[in-house]
Amino acid sequence: QVQLVESGGGLVKPGGSLRLSCAASGFTFSDYYMSWIRQAPGKGLEWVSYISSSGTSIYYADSVKGRFTISRDDAKNSVYLQMNSLRAEDTAVYYCARGQSRSLGWFDPWGQGTLVTVSS
Amino acid sequence: EIVMTQSPATLSVSPGQRATLSCRASQSVNSNLAWYQQKPGQAPRLLIYGASTRATGIPARFSGSGSGTEFTLTISSLQSEDFAVYYCQQYNYYYTFGQGTKLEIK
Numbered sequence: 001q002v003q004l005v006e007s008g009g010g011l012v013k014p015g016g017s018l019r020l021s022c023a024a025s026g027f028t029f030s031d032y033y034m035s036w037i038r039q040a041p042g043k044g045l046e047w048v049s050y051i052s053s054s055g056t057s058i059y060y061a062d063s064v065k066g067r068f069t070i071s072r073d074d075a076k077n078s079v080y081l082q083m084n085s086l087r088a089e090d091t092a093v094y095y096c097a098r099g100q101s102r103s104l105g106w107f108d109p110w111g112q113g114t115l116v117t118v119s120s
Numbered sequence: 121e122i123v124m125t126q127s128p129a130t131l132s133v134s135p136g137q138r139a140t141l142s143c144r145a146s147q148s149v150n151s152n153l154a155w156y157q158q159k160p161g162q163a164p165r166l167l168i169y170g171a172s173t174r175a176t177g178i179p180a181r182f183s184g185s186g187s188g189t190e191f192t193l194t195i196s197s198l199q200s201e202d203f204a205v206y207y208c209q210q211y212n213y214y215y216t217f218g219q220g221t222k223l224e225i226k
Contacts, residue, residue: 035215045156045164045207047215059214095163104211106154106169113163 002026002109004096009114012086016118020081022096022111030074033099035107036081038092038116048094051079053102064090086118122146122210126218132226135198141221143191143208152212155184155193158220159204167206168193195223 008020020036035050049060049070058070069082079096093115097107123146133139143153151171156164166175168184171191181196195202203225208218 037217044220045158045209045217047209047217050215099211104215105152106166106209106211107156107164108166108169108175110163110165 002098004098004109004111006094006096006111006114009094009116011117011119013120014087014118016086017082017084018086018116020083020094020096020114020116022079022081024077024079024098027098029077031101033102033104034070034072034079035097035099036070036079037095037097037107037110038090039095039113040089040092043092046092049081050099050104083116086116088118090116091118092116122149122213122216124208124210124216124218126206126208126221128221129219130222130224132224133198134226135200137198137226139195139198139202139223141193141195141206141223143186143193143218145189145191145210148188149210149212151187152210153184153186153191154209154211155182156207156209157202157204158207164207198223200225 003025005023036048051070067085072079093113095110095113097110125144127142153171155168158164172184183194185192205220205222207220
């Protein structure tokens with residue numbers, strides 16, 4: 001079945017870095033847009049970044065632009081989020097989600113999420 | 121940026137009754153709108169896409185309507201498992217989520 005599994009979360013100090021991974025299975029990964037979405041504790045959903053199926057189109061929310069980098073490795077069926085210069089307000093559960101084939105669109109499915117805590 | 125506004129923030133409804141949730145976009149998103157359900161400790165689950173198309177496996181009691189800037193999610197007869205937080209999301213111009221509506225038991 002279609003599945004996404006995130007990893008790489010943890011506790012990091014302000015100003016530090018972390019790399020999240022999302023392993024996909026059950027579908028032709030290279031055909032799909034992929035996104036990262038986060039949810040701060042007790043808060044709503046915030047879209048963070050997407051990468052197109054070809055990897056040539058990438059976009060970031062203003063809140064992370066210049067600090068986060070999304071990438072994909074189709075050979076490993078994985079998408080990554082490199083997070084640098086982390087701030088307390090980046091504390092959240094980070095979900096990866098599949099978009100649509102060769103276009104933006106709705107997210108389905110979502111991974112189970114990985115918690116990132118930024119604290120000294 | 122397209123701002124999505126959901127109302128009400130909290131909705132109290134009795135089991136078996138109908139629930140109507142609203143989502144408004146700050147500019148037209150055509151029919152490029154999705155609805156998600158999220159239960160505590162779980163990832164969101166897709167309910168509706170294209171404003172009115174139910175996702176695979178979603179019960180018929182869930183229905184979506186609207187286009188342009190005004191959208192509605194209706195749950196026709198609430199079951200115990202439907203009490204959760206619901207989010208709308210536009211994908212017409214990048215992505216934006218609404219702030220969520222918490223559906224609670226009355």
